[in-house]
Amino acid sequence: MVNISFVLSDGGFIEITLYIDDIAVTKVWQNSKNSNGDRLTAIVPVGSVYYLKGYTAIET
Secondary structure: OEEEEEOOOOOOEEEEEEEEOOEEEEEEEEEOOOOOOEEEEEOOOOOOOEEEEEOOOOOO
C-alpha cells in the first residue's frame, strides 16, 4: 500500500495523479490557499511499479 499526503503551501494549484503499472488509479487536485491538504492512497501489488505525475513541486 502507498499513502502520499499533500499540503498546499503557497495557495497555488496542484494536480497530481498516481499511476500503478502505467494505469492512472487516483488523482488529487486543489486550488485554494485555505486547503488543509489531501492524500492519495492505493494498494500496489507485489512486483508493480508506481509513480506520481502532476503539476506541482514535490518535496520529500
